[in-house]
Amino acid sequence: MKKPLGAPSIYTPELAQSILDRLELGQSLRKICEDPAMPSGQTIRNWINAKPDFFAQYTRSRDIGLDAVADEVIAIADEIPGMLDNGATDSGGVAHQRLRFDARRWYLSKLAPKRYGDKLTTEVTGANGGAIQVDDSSTASRLAAILDAAKARRANETPEDDLSDIL
Template sequence: MVASIFTQVLFDKICDQLADGKSLREICEKKGMPNRKTFHVWCKNSQELKAQYDEACLDREDAIFDDILYIGDTAKDSKLGKLAMDAKQWTLARMNRKKYGNHITEEMVGANGGPIQIERVRLNMAPVEELPE
């Protein structure tokens, strides 16, 4: 029987495992856990639960980042280690593009971070008769 009755203890347990780097799929497939849809319904029905889930997801990013460093330092098989690191890096970049994505953003701003000021300047120049060679 799949647990589908909400308890704060169960919700906390799920969030703790998320914060430790586990996926929601992996957690919800365990005996005694609700299915993912039930978990998401709980989050949608309560701002407090949604905030707790969001915080656990942010903590999961840190756990995944830590896993990448650990794999890089301890992998016995370099090919398998690189594969695991690349998969985690790809996932992390999609979870938080701004923090972990491989992109460059350029912004143009005016003085003191304000809007760019555009000025039109008309130059009055005397005509050049002939340019030296």
């Protein structure tokens, strides 16, 4: 939707604070910019690029707004689904509620994966799913050979010696 010609585009601290306050409530920039009293999204992005202080405040407000969206996710999950005239649960209402819940949860996991994403773990296993086998004897013998070569090098003081044959 195009903004009317009279939409504000001049930065003022009051207008900026109004935008930041709404971001902290969890509103999206798109939703804020639908308000005829607000500048366009492009204007706000221009402010972000041109004004480092506004960028820092914007980033902080978006972060706070994510917590508001997380609170909304819990509220949606706690909503009691609607009932039909016959007393049955409205399955369409339940599906809509689930969609709202899942969309917000996905949004949070993408914008703040450390806080709201699924925790991923990686497990490394050896052959047939067992423990990883480490051959300490070959490792110890390689370390001993390196140590002996270093001692010999130090004794002979010949830094040109090539150790690639034992590494």
